[in-house]
Amino acid sequence: MVIRRLRKYAVIARxxxxxxxxxxxxxxxxxxxxxxxxxxxxGLWGAIYREGSVNGYTYAQMxxxxxxxxxxxxxxxxxxxxxxxxxxxxxxxxxxxCRPTRYVFYQLASALxxxxxxxxxxxxxxxxxxxxFVGPLPGFGPRVIPPLILSIALSFIQNYxxxxxxxxxxFVIEDNTALFLIYQKLCFMLGMFLPVEFxxxxxxxxxxxxxxxxxxxxxxxxxxxxxxxxxxxxIPRQAMWAASAVALAMLAYxxxxxxxxxNGG
Amino acid sequence: xxxxxxRGLTKTYRAKVKGEGLGASVRALVRPQWKRxxxxxxxxxxxxxxxxxxxxxxxxxxxxxxxxxLCGILNPSGGELSVLGMDPTRDRRKLSMRVGAVFGQKSQxxxxxxxxxxxxxxxxxxxxxxxxRKRKVGELSEIFxxxxxxxxxxxxxxxxxxxxCEVAASLLHDPELLFLDEPTIGLDVVVKQxxxxxxxxxxxxxxxxxxxxSHDPSDIENLCRRAVVIDHGGLVMDCPVExxxxxxxxxxSGASMEDTIAAIFRKGAAT
Numbered sequence: 344m345v346i347r348r349l350r351k352y353a354v355i356a357r358x359x360x361x362x363x364x365x366x367x368x369x370x371x372x373x374x375x376x377x378x379x380x381x382x383x384x385x386g387l388w389g390a391i392y393r394e395g396s397v398n399g400y401t402y403a404q405m406x407x408x409x410x411x412x413x414x415x416x417x418x419x420x421x422x423x424x425x426x427x428x429x430x431x432x433x434x435x436x437x438x439x440x441c442r443p444t445r446y447v448f449y450q451l452a453s454a455l456x457x458x459x460x461x462x463x464x465x466x467x468x469x470x471x472x473x474x475x476f477v478g479p480l481p482g483f484g485p486r487v488i489p490p491l492i493l494s495i496a497l498s499f500i501q502n503y504x505x506x507x508x509x510x511x512x513x514f515v516i517e518d519n520t521a522l523f524l525i526y527q528k529l530c531f532m533l534g535m536f537l538p539v540e541f542x543x544x545x546x547x548x549x550x551x552x553x554x555x556x557x558x559x560x561x562x563x564x565x566x567x568x569x570x571x572x573x574x575x576x577x578i579p580r581q582a583m584w585a586a587s588a589v590a591l592a593m594l595a596y597x598x599x600x601x602x603x604x605x606n607g608g
Numbered sequence: 609x610x611x612x613x614x615r616g617l618t619k620t621y622r623a624k625v626k627g628e629g630l631g632a633s634v635r636a637l638v639r640p641q642w643k644r645x646x647x648x649x650x651x652x653x654x655x656x657x658x659x660x661x662x663x664x665x666x667x668x669x670x671x672x673x674x675x676x677x678l679c680g681i682l683n684p685s686g687g688e689l690s691v692l693g694m695d696p697t698r699d700r701r702k703l704s705m706r707v708g709a710v711f712g713q714k715s716q717x718x719x720x721x722x723x724x725x726x727x728x729x730x731x732x733x734x735x736x737x738x739x740x741r742k743r744k745v746g747e748l749s750e751i752f753x754x755x756x757x758x759x760x761x762x763x764x765x766x767x768x769x770x771x772x773c774e775v776a777a778s779l780l781h782d783p784e785l786l787f788l789d790e791p792t793i794g795l796d797v798v799v800k801q802x803x804x805x806x807x808x809x810x811x812x813x814x815x816x817x818x819x820x821x822s823h824d825p826s827d828i829e830n831l832c833r834r835a836v837v838i839d840h841g842g843l844v845m846d847c848p849v850e851x852x853x854x855x856x857x858x859x860x861s862g863a864s865m866e867d868t869i870a871a872i873f874r875k876g877a878a879t
Contacts, residue, residue, distance in 0.1 A: 347735040354732035358718065358725055365720045365761075437681045438714050443704045444733055601683060 351444065352452040359456030374468060377417050381472050384409050384536075398540040403477040404567040405538075410469040411563040412535045415495065418461035419502050419558075421454045424523050427510035431599070440600065447507055447596050454503055462495070480567060487569040490578070494562040497581040502530075502558050504588035511592065514599035526555070534560030554584040609693060611785050611817045612655040612678060616687035619648040619673050619841075647673040649841040650687065657784070660811055660818040662832035662849065666873045670841040671821045675787055678819070679709065692784060705734060708783030710774050710791050715762070722759045723773040727780060734781035741780075748776040752806060768799035775803060779810065786810075788820045792827055804830050825865035837872055845872060 364370070385406050392402040400408065427450060430436040439446050473480065509526060512519045533539065534556040539547055550556045561577045625643045626636040648670045655661055665671050676682040677689060680696030680703055689696060694703045710716075717726040724745070731741035749755055752772045757765055762773065771791065778786060788807070792800045808831065810816050820831060828835060828849060835852055837845035845855050853859040856871040863871065 347737075351732040351735065354729055358721065358729045361725060362718055362721055435714060437676055438709070438711055438716070440681045440700065441679050441704055441707070441709050442733055443701045443735070445701075 352448060355444075355449060355452035356456035356459070359453040360460050361456075363457040363460050370464070373417060373420075374464070377413060377465060377468060378472060380413050381406075381410055381469075384413075385476060398538065400538060400540070400567070401481075403480065406477045407473050407480045407483075408538060408563045408567050410473045411566045412559040414462075414465040414469040415498060415559055415562060416535060417465045418458055419499060420461070421457045423450060423454050423503065424506045424510050426450070427507060428513050428519065428523075431511060431513045446600075447592065450507070451503060458499055482568065483566070487566065490569060490574050491562060491566050494565045494578065494581060497578070497585045498558050498562050501554065501581065501585040501588050504585070504592040505554070507592040508588065508595050511595040511599050514595070514602060529553075529555040530558050534558065534563070538564065554588070557581045557584050609657075610654045610690075611657050611659075611692055612653065612819065613690045614651055614653045614678075614687060615689075616650045616652055617648055617674070617677065617684055617689055618646070618650055618686035619670075619677060619682060620644055620646050620685045646841050648677070648684075648838075651838065651841075651843045652687075653836060653843065653846070655817060655819065657817055658811065658815045659834060660807075660820065660832045662828040662835040663819055663821045663838065664823075664828065664835060664869065665838040665844075669839045671838060672789065673841075674838065675789060675819070675821065679704070679707065679787065705781065706783055707785045707787065708778035708781070709787040709789070710771075710778045711789045713790065713793065715770070715774065716777055717762045717770070717773055719763045720761055722761055723754065723765075723777070724758045726762070726773075726777060727758075730777055730780050736781065744780050744782075748779060751809070752776045767794055768796065768802075771795060771799070771803060772806075775806065779816075782814065783816065785817045785819065788818060788822075790822055790824075791820070792822065792824055800824070800826065801830075807831060825869055828869070829865045839873065844875075 388402065388405045388409070391397065392405065395401075397405075427436075430439065436446065439449065442449075505526065506523075509519060509522050512522060516522070533542070533550045533553070535558075539550050539556050539560050542550060557577070557580060561581050565573060565577060621644075622642040623645050624636070625641050626632055651674065663671055663674070673682060677684050678691050678696060680691075680698075680700030683697050691703060692706050696703050716730070717723055718729070727745050728741065731744065736744065749758055752775065754769075754772060754776060757769050758773075762770060765773065775788075775791065786807075791807075792803055795803065804827065807818060811818055818831070820827065822828060832849050835845070835847060835849050836843065845852075847855050852865070852872070853861075853863060853868050856863075856868045856875065858868055858871050
């Protein structure tokens with residue numbers, strides 16, 4: 344019985360994966376955008392780095408950092424906020440509640456199918472671009488892979504449930520797109536575009552105590568300069584933020600479903 | 609035991625009200641005003657197993673709200689409610705295993721994938737084994753004549769083909785109770801007849817109880833033996849379909865089913 348219940352979420356992920364690979368042209372467009380971003384920022388960093396390292400990052404590390412953060416951004420881009428937000432606003436969430444699944448986990452399984460595919464494809468593309476432009480990443484080896492996978496998984500959970508929380512805020516807030524934009528920009532500024540170490544001291548301290556950096560900076564930092572000490576510093580915080588996002592999203596979901604007002608056909 | 613039983617079922621909610629223009633918008637921002645809307649007012653209803661009931665009413669009468677309470681999606685504000693012996697609010701997921709639904713204007717199929725993939729997904733959601741899924745898909749495919757297009761992406765199907773897939777999808781898990789919300793909307797006469805035939809067949813062979821909302825008089829005439837009319841959230845009429853004319857006060861006038869329903873709605877609006 345439990346296996347059947349879990350199996351349904353595996354099938355949802357599989358069908359979502361099938362759906363994601365239906366359109367090759369859309370996938371290739373995203374590949375092209377990804378390569379363009381990496382290339383432009385590589386040029387920018389190339390101009391900044393004349394020699395040596397900046398804030399502890401060599402040029403090669405910076406390019407790989409960029410390939411990783413952009414790769415995660417493209418891999419996590421499943422449009423889940425828009426989808427759930429619309430479902431709450433139009434009331435179509437009501438129809439999905441008629442099924443023997445938990446809506447949040449249904450969407451999670453659906454997003455997971457796309458994210459797994461994206462991670463494989465953009466991971467391969469990131470590796471190809473990094474190797475082509477700056478060669479192998481110094482210090483990267485098999486021992487980095489398990490902590491990196493764990494960090495990316497936590498990043499996905501934190502990001503997915505934060506977006507769920509923001510989308511479900513439309514149960515109480517009429518226009519919540521500003522919240523989404525603020526979240527996106529904070530993640531962008533505090534880790535995706537720039538490593539946290541590049542920020543002024545005071546902002547660094549704040550950033551390290553906020554959840555936003557842990558979506559992009561944490562896995563990228565583990566990737567480019569893994570040490571057991573870094574692992575002990577970063578992973579517990581990632582786990583804490585991911586667990587907080589799950590708890591808050593589930594609270595918002597349970598409260599939201601109780602106050603659902605889906606009227607009209 | 610009745611499949612559906614409600615006593616004094618009520619749903620009220622708050623809706624924001626705002627006057628016209630910028631000034632009213634600013635005032636609403638500072639001090640929002642609300643009005644109380646009674647979407648369903650004390651409806652008592654009992655539906656026995658195997659019945660096909662037409663649940664009709666003008667737009668905004670409270671039909672969808674009522675059905676959403678029966679499905680457990682909306683919490684009633686008052687009254688009692690039992691569906692298949694369960695409290696839908698408390699046992700929503702358990703109840704959904706025994707209930708099917710087709711909402712004519714919303715699709716449960718994945719648009720970019722063939723219906724077959726959606727059937728696989730729904731079979732997993734309703735916890736069917738692979739053997740059960742294959743048997744059910746084969747059976748429904750034959751009954752609904754889906755063979756030709758079951759592997760075509762849903763977005764490339766005609767509306768009639770899509771609705772056949774929708775109804776088949778809602779029956780995969782052999783529901784005892786089927787909610788059909790405008791299942792024939794936008795369909796041509798031939799496809800409408802085919803869909804109705806399939807619903808009747810299902811009802812006769814499996815004893816499936818059908819709770820149907822429709823604005824199409826032919827659906828009511830050809831499918832249902834009983835009509836329940838709701839207006840302004842309250843129960844207006846509950847009688848056999850053949851007695852609708854008498855209840856509407858148009859018997860002997862040669863009024864069509866459409867005229868009869870219009871007369872009932874006008875009567876409701878006047879009161």
